[in-house]
Amino acid sequence: MTAEIPDVKKTWPHSINTVTIGATATEGGTRTSTITVGGETTLPFYHFEGTMPNKPVLAMEVWDVPAEDWPEPVKKPFADVMSDPGTWAKRCVEEHGAELICLRLKGCDPNGADRTPQEAAEAAKKVLDAVGVPLIIWGCGNVDKDNEVFPVVGDAVSGENCLLGTISEDNYKTLTALGTAYKHKLIAASPVDINLAKQVNILAMDVGFPPENILIYPSTGALGYGIEYVYTIMERLRIAGLKGDKVVAMPMLCDIGIEAWGVKEAKAPESEVPGWGDVNERGPMWEAATAYVYLLAGADILIMRHPDAVRITKNTIARLMGGGA
Amino acid sequence: MILIGERINAGFKDIGAAIREKNPTAVEEWAKLQAERGADYLDVNIGAASRDPEDMAWLVRTAAAVVPTKISVDSTKIEAVQAGLEALDGRGCLINSTTADPGKLEKLIPLAVKHDASLLGLAMDERGSPQNVERRVENAAMVFMAAIEGGLPPERLFLDPILMPIKFMQEQTLNVLDAIEQFTHLSDPAPHISVGLSNVASKATERGRINRTFLVMAMARGLDAVICDVMDDELIAAIATAELMLNQEIYSDSYERAFQARRGLRRRTT
Numbered sequence: 001m002t003a004e005i006p007d008v009k010k011t012w013p014h015s016i017n018t019v020t021i022g023a024t025a026t027e028g029g030t031r032t033s034t035i036t037v038g039g040e041t042t043l044p045f046y047h048f049e050g051t052m053p054n055k056p057v058l059a060m061e062v063w064d065v066p067a068e069d070w071p072e073p074v075k076k077p078f079a080d081v082m083s084d085p086g087t088w089a090k091r092c093v094e095e096h097g098a099e100l101i102c103l104r105l106k107g108c109d110p111n112g113a114d115r116t117p118q119e120a121a122e123a124a125k126k127v128l129d130a131v132g133v134p135l136i137i138w139g140c141g142n143v144d145k146d147n148e149v150f151p152v153v154g155d156a157v158s159g160e161n162c163l164l165g166t167i168s169e170d171n172y173k174t175l176t177a178l179g180t181a182y183k184h185k186l187i188a189a190s191p192v193d194i195n196l197a198k199q200v201n202i203l204a205m206d207v208g209f210p211p212e213n214i215l216i217y218p219s220t221g222a223l224g225y226g227i228e229y230v231y232t233i234m235e236r237l238r239i240a241g242l243k244g245d246k247v248v249a250m251p252m253l254c255d256i257g258i259e260a261w262g263v264k265e266a267k268a269p270e271s272e273v274p275g276w277g278d279v280n281e282r283g284p285m286w287e288a289a290t291a292y293v294y295l296l297a298g299a300d301i302l303i304m305r306h307p308d309a310v311r312i313t314k315n316t317i318a319r320l321m322g323g324g325a
Numbered sequence: 326m327i328l329i330g331e332r333i334n335a336g337f338k339d340i341g342a343a344i345r346e347k348n349p350t351a352v353e354e355w356a357k358l359q360a361e362r363g364a365d366y367l368d369v370n371i372g373a374a375s376r377d378p379e380d381m382a383w384l385v386r387t388a389a390a391v392v393p394t395k396i397s398v399d400s401t402k403i404e405a406v407q408a409g410l411e412a413l414d415g416r417g418c419l420i421n422s423t424t425a426d427p428g429k430l431e432k433l434i435p436l437a438v439k440h441d442a443s444l445l446g447l448a449m450d451e452r453g454s455p456q457n458v459e460r461r462v463e464n465a466a467m468v469f470m471a472a473i474e475g476g477l478p479p480e481r482l483f484l485d486p487i488l489m490p491i492k493f494m495q496e497q498t499l500n501v502l503d504a505i506e507q508f509t510h511l512s513d514p515a516p517h518i519s520v521g522l523s524n525v526a527s528k529a530t531e532r533g534r535i536n537r538t539f540l541v542m543a544m545a546r547g548l549d550a551v552i553c554d555v556m557d558d559e560l561i562a563a564i565a566t567a568e569l570m571l572n573q574e575i576y577s578d579s580y581e582r583a584f585q586a587r588r589g590l591r592r593r594t595t
Binding site for chain 2: 194198203205206211247
């Protein structure tokens with residue numbers, strides 16, 4: 001007797017929003033390509049059940065100042081270009097196939113180089129001049145400083161349809177106003193908290209920012225460091241979105257590189273942890289494995305650092321999308 | 326929760342007059358108001374006064390002309406239901422209602438299938454209103470089986486356990502709650518379960534409170550649709566809150582706002 005396998009296919013009543021980043025000349029920008037994410041009608045890679053019209057994409061991370069505190073294995077591939085964000089971005093795109101550049105304005109941090117909004121805007125212009133892919137611009141994390149920097153930067157990159165981040169429950173008014181004025185998309189951040197993830201979207205919508213222009217950043221934990229909590233949140237957000245909760249039906253973004261390269265397993269040299277293997281292989285693998293988990297959780301954009309991790313993850317995406325080797 | 330707005334009913338004086346005079350104003354206003362408050366369906370009822378199917382066709386056309394909302398064609402007369410369905414433009418609709426009477430089922434189920442309509446079945450039959458849980462379940466099962474056999478899937482079937490006034494038949498409220506829970510076991514996924522909410526508070530003084538409290542209790546037992554006054558903000562807030570309690574929606578501090586956003590409503594300024 002053969003057991004009958006039940007048909008478990010499900011039809012979801014709604015789909016995830018589609019968000020396009022970047023603008024070509026005909027769209028009022030200067031990008032040579034744009035990126036569209038979202039539009040899923042099913043859970044990640046359930047090709048038997050629904051469609052994923054847009055594959056997940058990889059952004060590579062570039063700083064406005066040299067990333068002195070990056071661990072050696074991930075600093076090495078960029079050490080000679082870190083003094084110039086444009087050259088750095090060019091290497092990411094031309095040599096490593098970055099589909100977007102994430103410019104992190106670390107240099108603006110008042111506890112660091114404390115660079116001015118004008119300097120940040122110059123860094124953004126350099127990246128735009130150097131590469132044709134769309135741009136993510138991520139603030140330094142100091143709320144007051146970001147609120148000074150973004151009005152200048154948002155204006156400088158006006159028309160380019162950038163993705164700016166992040167807004168949070170306590171700080172969303174400046175960026176939502178800028179996003180509306182200069183037509184940029186926004187990243188809505190919450191600290192591993194599904195209720196806040198929803199709340200920040202509602203707040204942005206209430207000041208008139210369209211939910212179709214928001215990506216959710218649910219926070220990211222490296223493999224071994226709370227990844228399962230974020231996974232669960234992303235899965236639940238995605239299911240709610242597919243069921244019709246418009247307030248959470250957004251594509252999701254994960255900040256992989258910064259988290260993966262912050263943990264001992266990725267960055268400790270073998271001399272410190274004998275038996276763990278060569279850090280030059282271990283580190284990128286840790287980043288790639290972290291990325292893999294977030295792809296399965298529903299990430300639409302991954303921000304990454306190491307060229308090997310990017311290459312592995314691109315291959316993973318191609319295979320999960322049903323092609324590739 | 327599926328909200329079915331009750332207001333376009335000839336039992337209300339303004340609608341009764343509108344039908345008699347064929348004056349669309351009141352009908353259009355109530356269609357818009359209820360749609361703006363997030364109604365999933367507009368119930369359209371020509372009442373006991375009219376025997377003319379053309380009245381139903383006019384009422385359906387008038388309401389449907391001003392909003393894209395689905396229509397619940399509410400009549401005990403098959404000719405009126407048919408006229409209402411034929412007046413529609415292909416949008417989603419609900420036939421409200423059939424009983425477990427085989428003579429009605431054999432006409433209304435094919436009509437629902439033909440028009441891609443959903444069907445609301447009352448858990449009563451030619452013997453009258455059910456006085457216990459068992460009779461409610463028996464009648465509901467009868468409607469359910471006939472629907473399945475007639476090609477109407479559970480997701481297009483609404484079952485109504487027959488809500489009665491608490492003021493006069495207090496013991497029936499608990500019977501209705503028990504019946505709701507039993508209806509959920511008919512299939513997986515279960516058919517929709519709906520009540521005409523205002524019945525429970527009929528002739529009572531604290532109508533709003535009775536409606537709200539019953540509705541929340543019934544949702545906990547499996548009720549997922551209701552014919553009600555969608556203009557009752559307190560009722561809607563209770564529904565939004567109950568959806569959280571039942572873990573049907575993700576909590577957020579502004580969850581009432583999220584409820585509105587989900588239904589495509591703009592923030593209320595009042």
